[in-house]
Amino acid sequence: MSHEYTIKDLIDAALRRYNFDESIASNRVEQAYREVVGEFIVKLTRSVAYDAATHTLKVVLASPALKHELTYKTSDLIEAINKKIGRDEVAKLFLL
Numbered sequence: 001m002s003h004e005y006t007i008k009d010l011i012d013a014a015l016r017r018y019n020f021d022e023s024i025a026s027n028r029v030e031q032a033y034r035e036v037v038g039e040f041i042v043k044l045t046r047s048v049a050y051d052a053a054t055h056t057l058k059v060v061l062a063s064p065a066l067k068h069e070l071t072y073k074t075s076d077l078i079e080a081i082n083k084k085i086g087r088d089e090v091a092k093l094f095l096l
Contacts (some may be wrong), residue, residue: 022052025089029057032084036077041066055091057081067095 029050034042046060057078070077071095074093082088 010096011089025052026050029081032081033057033059033077036080036084041070050090052089055089056094057090057092058094058096060096070095 014020019024026049030048033048037045044062044066046062047058048060051058061070074095078093079092081090
């Protein structure tokens with residue numbers, strides 16, 4: 001029986017084997033967040049953390065007013081981040 005694999009398949013398998021896929025996903029999501037919200041909101045963001053196991057993005061904001069405003073746009077932010085990444089990676093977004 002012959003198995004044919006693409007280079008992408010082999011690289012993905014190696015990344016999963018050594019648990020790099022979660023850290024790569026985290027970096028992609030965190031970078032996409034910064035690009036989606038823009039420089040002004042990034043300056044008011046204290047921290048961004050993505051948990052690949054639960055598909056949850058946690059964002060700590062410096063401004064309660066901004067947190068309140070972004071709460072209404074949570075689903076739009078998730079959609080924009082996933083679009084930027086090119087796949088449905090983020091399922092939940094918590095603004096703290």
